[in-house]
Amino acid sequence: MDLTYRADELDLEPAVQVKEFSNRTVQEYRINGNLYMIKITPRYGPPYYLVDDTGSGELEFRRDDPSRDMIIPKWTLMTW
Numbered sequence: 001m002d003l004t005y006r007a008d009e010l011d012l013e014p015a016v017q018v019k020e021f022s023n024r025t026v027q028e029y030r031i032n033g034n035l036y037m038i039k040i041t042p043r044y045g046p047p048y049y050l051v052d053d054t055g056s057g058e059l060e061f062r063r064d065d066p067s068r069d070m071i072i073p074k075w076t077l078m079t080w
Contacts, residue, residue, distance in 0.1 A: 035059075 012031060019026040022043075029037040038059060041047040050059035 014029045014031050014036075017028045017030070019028070024043060025041045027039040027041075028035060029039070034055075035057075036052045036055075038050040039047055040050070048061065050061060052059050
């Protein structure tokens with residue numbers, strides 16, 4: 001399988017799909033059909049981002065700026 005592409009074969013302009021909900025707006029960003037970022041803008045509060053940095057399909061949380069690295073604190077709230 002040949003996975004090489006010429007530059008003119010790639011669509012490098014992101015396609016943005018906007019979904020409106022009663023409490024938030026969701027913008028999905030895709031390049032060549034691959035989802036790489038989601039911007040969630042709550043009705044109240046600052047927007048936040050889910051970003052696929054590695055191309056693995058797993059989205060990671062980012063607050064305010066999708067390009068800035070952020071470490072998410074994790075706590076154990078309950079165990080049983």
